Amino acid sequence: PRGARRSAAGHNERVNYQELLLHAMKAARPVLDRGRPADYIPALACADPQRFGMALATVDGEVHGVGDWREPFSVQSISKLFALALALSHGGATLWQRVSREPSGNPFNSLIQLESEQGIPRNPFINAGALVVTDALLSLTGDARGAVVDFLRQESGNPAIDTDRAVAESEAGHGHRNAALAHFMASFGNLHNPVDDVLDHYFAHCSISADCRDLALAGGFLARHGLRADGSRLLSRGDAKRINAVLLTCGTYDAAGDFAYRVGLPGKSGVGGGVLAIVPGRGAVCAWSPGLDAAGNSVGALAALEDFTERSDWSVF
Numbered sequence: 632p633r634g635a636r637r638s639a640a641g642h643n644e645r646v647n648y649q650e651l652l653l654h655a656m657k658a659a660r661p662v663l664d665r666g667r668p669a670d671y672i673p674a675l676a677c678a679d680p681q682r683f684g685m686a687l688a689t690v691d692g693e694v695h696g697v698g699d700w701r702e703p704f705s706v707q708s709i710s711k712l713f714a715l716a717l718a719l720s721h722g723g724a725t726l727w728q729r730v731s732r733e734p735s736g737n738p739f740n741s742l743i744q745l746e747s748e749q750g751i752p753r754n755p756f757i758n759a760g761a762l763v764v765t766d767a768l769l770s771l772t773g774d775a776r777g778a779v780v781d782f783l784r785q786e787s788g789n790p791a792i793d794t795d796r797a798v799a800e801s802e803a804g805h806g807h808r809n810a811a812l813a814h815f816m817a818s819f820g821n822l823h824n825p826v827d828d829v830l831d832h833y834f835a836h837c838s839i840s841a842d843c844r845d846l847a848l849a850g851g852f853l854a855r856h857g858l859r860a861d862g863s864r865l866l867s868r869g870d871a872k873r874i875n876a877v878l879l880t881c882g883t884y885d886a887a888g889d890f891a892y893r894v895g896l897p898g899k900s901g902v903g904g905g906v907l908a909i910v911p912g913r914g915a916v917c918a919w920s921p922g923l924d925a926a927g928n929s930v931g932a933l934a935a936l937e938d939f940t941e942r943s944d945w946s947v948f
């Protein structure tokens with residue numbers, strides 16, 4: 632039954648998700664002013680760090696939310712998990728020869744390991760890895776941005792989801808590091824499309840606006856072991872397992888160990904302040920607040936997710 636779980640005594644009891652989310656929001660409020668919005672993308676710098684939203688979607692589509700959960704924000708690196716899933720779903724298994732799956736221990740935009748590691752990025756969630764994934768998705772579909780937008784619209788049922796062109800242009804105008812990463816990998820033969828096309832599609836999928844509800848619903852396929860909202864299969868059970876594993880170890884960059892310790896779930900953050908976390912077999916939770924810590928992860932979203940997993944049985948551990 633909806634919202635029900637079995638207690639230790641074996642009785643079915645209703646879980647009050649709304650109350651759990653309200654408690655998580657209360658836990659996050661006092662720390663919101665400790666974070667700073669990303670300012671290396673000027674269009675994101677003016678976001679209000681006091682905004683907070685959180686939504687939960689169960690595997691069978693029950694949705695709950697609190698705070699600014701219906702307020703669209705820039706999904707940024709959260710788009711990287713959808714790009715990876717779509718590339719694999721289009722038969723991109725050879726992708727794993729072009730990108731590894733080890734935590735980098737370095738910031739998300741670091742260049743340093745690429746030179747000694749022959750242009751093979753450490754994992755698909757740092758910027759270098761996501762550029763390779765975007766290149767593969769572009770080769771497989773002809774439209775990497777469009778593939779991510781269509782998927783988010785279909786899974787969330789929200790046709791308004793789209794790229795925010797002002798954010799994409801702001802990123803492109805200040806995207807010297809991403810351009811450097813892309814050209815450097817191209818010099819090793821690890822990009823197959825023209826560098827400018829890969830960058831355009833990468834900036835455009837990072838600049839998609841969506842809200843906590845949209846993302847919690849769109850993350851459902853990883854909680855359903857590869858099945859989409861309509862019951863069709865996007866990924867094999869094995870690929871869903873592997874993406875969740877790489878999210879746990881690499882989804883929050885050089886803070887992935889701390890995220891696993893505090894939250895204990897596969898999760899992906901973005902510099903727009905969103906964090907999407909997956910609970911295999913149960914559902915997905917998305918929290919958002921624009922203030923970031925030094926690693927580029929939302930201070931408020933992390934505090935809320937930590938409180939949520941401490942107080943509920945939504946955990947993989």
Ligand code: DON
Nearest residue numbers: 707708739837900901902927
């Ligand atoms: O390429 C960038 O820097 C941004 N489009 C995405 C970075 C990001 O979201 C890192 N996540 N915390």
